[in-house]
Amino acid sequence: APGLTLVSTPIGNARDITLRALDVLGTADVLAAEDTRALRRLMEIHGISLGDRPCLAYHDHNGAKMRPRLLAELAAGKSVAYCSEAGTPLVSDPGFDLVRAAQEAGHPVTAAPGASAAVAALTLSGLASDRFLFAGFLPNQKGARDRALDELAAVPATLVLYESPRRIGATLAAAATRLGAARRAVVARELTKRFEEVRRGTLADLAETYADVSPKGEVVLLVARGDSGNVREEDVDRELAAALETMSVRDAADH
Numbered sequence: 001a002p003g004l005t006l007v008s009t010p011i012g013n014a015r016d017i018t019l020r021a022l023d024v025l026g027t028a029d030v031l032a033a034e035d036t037r038a039l040r041r042l043m044e045i046h047g048i049s050l051g052d053r054p055c056l057a058y059h060d061h062n063g064a065k066m067r068p069r070l071l072a073e074l075a076a077g078k079s080v081a082y083c084s085e086a087g088t089p090l091v092s093d094p095g096f097d098l099v100r101a102a103q104e105a106g107h108p109v110t111a112a113p114g115a116s117a118a119v120a121a122l123t124l125s126g127l128a129s130d131r132f133l134f135a136g137f138l139p140n141q142k143g144a145r146d147r148a149l150d151e152l153a154a155v156p157a158t159l160v161l162y163e164s165p166r167r168i169g170a171t172l173a174a175a176a177t178r179l180g181a182a183r184r185a186v187v188a189r190e191l192t193k194r195f196e197e198v199r200r201g202t203l204a205d206l207a208e209t210y211a212d213v214s215p216k217g218e219v220v221l222l223v224a225r226g227d228s229g230n231v232r233e234e235d236v237d238r239e240l241a242a243a244l245e246t247m248s249v250r251d252a253a254d255h
């Protein structure tokens with residue numbers, strides 16, 4: 001069918017791809033990928049030949065230049081499949097501007113959904129999964145990172161964050177300070193891969209574990225929803241004042 005299809009690809013294990021995704025990759029008129037080599041390798045593993053179809057690179061650095069080309073293909077009634085390097089496109093990955101532009105030009109946009117590290121990590125974390133906030137990558141710069149953590153501190157949901165192995169130690173230390181050292185957390189590493197590993201503990205425990213080790217591979221950090229042990233002092237003061245107010249009103253009525 002003409003239009004743009006966002007195709008999710010595996011986050012590690014090459015077999016984590018849907019039958020429909022393989023169909024789309026096998027039949028789309030034009031393929032576009034953040035990493036064309038990774039896409040070609042994946043297609044090869046699954047026995048899908050590219051033939052003489054174009055396989056175009058579309059990533060953060062050439063998006064503005066490539067968008068008109070892809071929009072022209074869509075305008076010509078072609079089907080275009082887009083994959084990011086791994087997992088679901090647009091989830092801490094490129095594709096957003098392309099989706100917007102395709103929709104604005106009136107082209108159909110659909111998804112062939114599949115793996116995403118955020119959801120995989122949430123499901124095996126053992127943390128509450130009824131309500132979660134995906135916060136992507138925190139800013140690199142320390143001030144901005146701490147402000148972002150302060151914003152997240154009061155969110156009543158499990159937090160899901162992406163991080164690079166190089167920064168996980170520093171991020172855990174900052175999270176322990178800004179979100180509460182006693183909060184439960186999980187580091188999920190190398191999901192779906194041979195050395196998959198899930199570590200649980202408080203933010204303080206995990207900050208210590210990763211203090212001077214940069215783990216190998218990719219990691220997702222999850223933080224449990226804060227409980228009453230993490231309420232902010234000003235909130236307690238406000239609630240106390242409100243309670244005292246009610247009590248004095250009742251006292252006055254009694255007399």
Ligand code: SAM
Nearest residue numbers: 011087088091093116117162163190191218219
């Ligand atoms: N679009 C991808 C998705 O849907 O999960 C995410 C791309 S983002 C650039 C890469 C980050 O995702 C990594 O830094 C890591 O936090 C997380 N990630 C991706 N694959 C992973 C895996 N196999 N195990 C753990 N984390 C992973």
